[in-house]
Amino acid sequence: MVEDATLGRTPSASELLAAASFDHHIGPCRVFSQRFELRTNDPGVAGLLSELYAAMLEDPGGGDHLDVGASAAAAAEVPVAADAGAGSLVPDPTVYRLLHPSDDAAGVVARDDEVLVTSPRPATLLGRLVWAINRQVIDGTTDRLLLHAGAVDLEGAGVVIPAEMESGKTTLVTGLLDRGFGYLTDEAASVSAELVLEGYAKPLSIDPGSWEVLAHHDPALGAELAPYLERQWQVPAQRIAPVVRRSRLEMIVFRRYEPDTPTRIDPVSPGTAVRLAVGSTFVTDREHLALDRLHELASICEQVPAYELVGDDLGAACDLVVAELARIRRV
Known part of the structure; x- marks a missing residue:
């Protein structure tokens, strides 16, 4: 300078x-x-x-x-x-x-x-x-329950995907968009006791570890702008799928990325779902999560089937989510 x-x-x-x-x-x-x-x-x-x-x-x-x-x-x-x-x-x-x-x-x-x-x-x-x-x-955002989660929609049926950082949340969301889902968020989802699901429709933030499996979503900017994305791709979701403002929550999927582990989806009880969901709230002191928010979480987890999705295969993970959501919607 x-x-x-x-x-x-x-x-x-x-x-x-x-x-x-x-x-x-x-x-x-x-x-x-x-x-x-x-x-x-x-x-x-x-x-x-x-x-x-x-x-x-x-x-x-x-x-x-x-x-x-x-x-x-x-x-x-x-x-x-x-x-x-x-x-x-x-x-x-x-x-x-x-x-x-x-x-x-x-x-x-x-x-x-x-x-x-x-x-x-x-x-x-x-x-x-x-x-x-x-x-x-x-x-x-303090007026609603907010989860560190991805969220997608298929024909009005919402899926929320709470996960810790570096758990493959954005990668799974992007894979589901490729399967025809609509986009709500890859970062923060709002869920109410009435099962209204809304998302923060930010650009998809795709880390280098997922660039190979999601190479077809390379932003491919010109020489002047390409340096802005050399550390992390920021991909507008509307390039991939419709952006959905709100949906009705039908399925909760807790994503846990485990390398070299066969991909599987396991149902979890409402109590386990509450425990896992508390870990995905944007609350620093989780032992003192507001009582009304805890009751809201419990109500949601009593109403909506929840699962833990474990493994490292994106295609298999998407297949399992699609199949289980179809089964839920038939019931």
């Missing part, structure tokens, strides 16, 4: 932000009660972000299913319905800015007036932006 010719020093991140023109806006976007807007100084980055966050754009008149096109321009025009009802107080959106790095200056990601990261590496910038939006949605 070059030094500031006037001051004889490297410009700070705040100075870099102040000197830039953030003429490209995406949003406002909304997830549950959380609102945010994205701004950048680069039209190519704007196109990328428009496609990644198309499914969260506000539109009070929208429907439950999104048939979003593959191009960034088309994606930006197909929004999802907001959750706020008439007369609801709507908070101002959090503003995220991504300053594209240049040959002589690092890039910056900021949340409102707070600098989150400064780096010359585009992948670091996008990774931090995605992480920050995830944290806003997860930490800010």
Whole structure:
């Protein structure tokens, strides 16, 4: 990075932000009660972000299913319905800015007036932006039961997939999308005692360990934007399947990835399902999970059949989920 010719020093991140023109806006976007807007100084980055966050754009008149096109321009025009009802107080959106790095200056990601990261590496910038939006949605959503889970839909039947990190959750979700399921989330799912399933329809975050098995979903960006995805693919779900706003929960699948283990799906009791689900809530002190949320979890697990899916074979795992969901729907 070059030094500031006037001051004889490297410009700070705040100075870099102040000197830039953030003429490209995406949003406002909304997830549950959380609102945010994205701004950048680069039209190519704007196109990328428009496609990644198309499914969260506000539109009070929208429907439950999104048939979003593959191009960034088309994606930006197909929004999802907001959750706020008439007369609801709507908070101002959090503003995220991504300053594209240049040959002589690092890039910056900021949340409102707070600098989150400064780096010359585009992948670091996008990774931090995605992480920050995830944290806003997860930490800010306190009015509902939220699980660390993927979620998919097949003809109105919802499947929620709670799992720990690095358990193959996103890989399984993507595999099910390839089988014709609709997408709700690969990160955070809301479930009510009435079995209404809703998801945070973020882009699918596919780690390098799954790039080979999901090679057909390589984003294949041009040379200018490819560095943004060199550490982790961010794939707009609408490239693969329809994005679904809500579904009715019919099946709970606790995913446990075990290398070199034959893939199997085992039913679990409601009590075991509650115990496993508590481990997938976004609560730091799980011993003090709010009593009403615990009762809600218990009610859900009493009503919905639950399973543990173990193993490392994606094709077999998808086959088992599809077959078991079909059996449940026939009962």
